[in-house]
Amino acid sequence: MSDFTRPGGTRAIARDAVRARISEVAVDLFDEHGFDNVTVEQIAAAVGVSPRSVHRYFPAKEDTVIGDPAGWGEHVRDQLVARPSDEPIWDALLASYEALLATPGRNETQGKKAMRVLGTTPALRARNLEKHLLWARMLTPVVTERLDGDDRTLRAETIVQASLACFDIALTTWAEANSSDSALELLRRSFGALQPTA
Amino acid sequence: MSDFTRPGGTRAIARDAVRARISEVAVDLFDEHGFDNVTVEQIAAAVGVSPRSVHRYFPAKEDTVIGDPAGWGEHVRDQLVARPSDEPIWDALLASYEALLATPGRNETQGKKAMRVLGTTPALRARNLEKHLLWARMLTPVVTERLDGDDRTLRAETIVQASLACFDIALTTWAEANSSDSALELLRRSFGALQPTA
DNA sequence: GCCAAAAGTGGCAGAGACTGACAGATTAGA
DNA sequence: TCTAATCTGTCAGTCTCTGCCACTTTTGGC
Structure with missing residues (x-):
């Protein structure tokens, strides 16, 4: 042993x-x-x-519902670091979130219920947003390195926060009872809403 | 009298x-x-x-720092409704936020200090983001009406939340001591980070 | 198998945020 | 001036969260 x-x-x-x-x-x-x-x-x-x-x-x-924010945040960051450096930033972010959703350890039913509870209580939503801020602090440096030109930090922060908003919206929509789409599909559509020209 | x-x-x-x-x-x-x-x-x-x-x-x-969320949210929404309907949605949103920043009633020094305090405490940032969720609920219907095609609601939510993220980042960056740029300029740049092709 | 060290657990006391109820003071309006 | 609405302070209480200490269980070396 x-x-x-x-x-x-x-x-x-x-x-x-x-x-x-x-x-x-x-x-x-x-x-x-x-x-x-x-x-x-x-x-x-x-x-x-x-x-x-x-x-x-x-x-x-609140953490009984949210779980451990840092752990999953690191997971996403590691995924992002592993993406090829010539990949467009939005594609890399999408792939990283997709990898998180595909993690096998997550119980679908329980996760959905947690998201539903989360959507009904302001205090929980707030705590969830704190998690996003923690993720943002981890992801922003990685994104900054992939950018060129002026205002790299400001642009990186914007991109990261916007992508996190997509992630949040996808999961929230997915948790609603009438939605038959998978979280993955919703995530892709939400990302698509920010790139109408691509 | x-x-x-x-x-x-x-x-x-x-x-x-x-x-x-x-x-x-x-x-x-x-x-x-x-x-x-x-x-x-x-x-x-x-x-x-x-x-x-x-x-x-x-x-x-927390509300002693944040103030009254609903009031300003209505202000932004009214601005947005008043924009010409053929204006691109991102331009309309930017103009609406700009109008809020230009409101005379705001004390610059006190506002900056409040934003600085806000940035140092996770609980406050989270509460502030809750304010954004309230705004999002007001703005999303207006944005939805301006969109065509499928997934209008999902796309509207994404656009609204992303724009709010820009707003938050602009103000947070502005509050940092070393920043010499105006909040308005930062807001424009943050918006620009989401539209590289425009 | 035995024994010390480490880790986990429960109970207790206390700080701090927040709420409802009540009584007294202050002010608006007839 | 008088009445009624509003504001304020005090009190009592609930709930979340934290440090502290004693007790039990588990671990790892002998």
Whole structure:
């Protein structure tokens, strides 16, 4: 086993499992009663842990829905770095987001429910936007390097934020019940709306 | 004087003055000590009112910096509606934001300080982006009407959010100390970053 | 299998944001 | 001047979130 042991080991597995369980229960409760009508104490009771432990896994109540922003942000950034440098920036960004959507670890039903809850509560939307700001800080330097000419930073920030808006709109639309399109398809269309001439 | 009396009268004037005063004091304190290191109680004491009254004027502590989102959003929407219908959508949006920046009522120094504070605290940035979501809900229907073809709503949402991102980036960059460009100029450049072919 | 070190957990106390209810003060308008 | 609407402060309370300490469980070396 020792050659198999990675930083963390079984402990990390247990931790991830508890974390996922809390998130699942919380989203279910929020979906049924509304975010503001569910207390951390109730979530803790439903899971079978103390309120103190819930706050240990998630710094803020909102994070039970959002998850770990930094992790996925790094994922997108790594994808972007790996794209060929002569590829148009918008194509590279689209491909990077697509890779994130294709990640197998994501539970479709649970993810959709989380997005739905997210859309109904201002506090959650705000926290989600904070995640986007974190992503933007990671992606902007990479995009800046791909640009030429004046105002590289300003233009990079604009492009990154606009692409994140596309990503957000695609997922939000996808979470709505009547939408039969895949998130991937919606993402492509949203990107297309910013490049009418391409 | 009676012919001068508008709905609200002197009471509304006093109310607006108190509101402005609280906001001003709060921003100053945040700028000096950091948003998280200033309590509502301290703001109240500095102004000379009770903490309860601060919460009466501003539902959340963050709102002391952000101000009234709905009002300015309506302003932008009205501007947009007034634009000629054959004008390209991006030009119309740019002109609408420019009109907002040109509004005389805005205090330059205080506004810049508020934007600076806003940029240093994630919670504030997020709350500010929530304001943008409110604006988006107002602007999207107007933009949708100007579009033809498929996916009008999705495309309208994308365009509106992207333009709001430009607006945010322009103001944030403008608030940074080393920037000598006007907010208007930055806004134009940010818009330009999304239309390389135009 | 045993034992120290590390990590996880729960309970407690407390700060801080925010809300509802009530009573007193202030002001607008008849 | 008088009445009614409005404003304000005080109080009590809920909820989120954090540090602290004691206790239990797990890990890794012997």
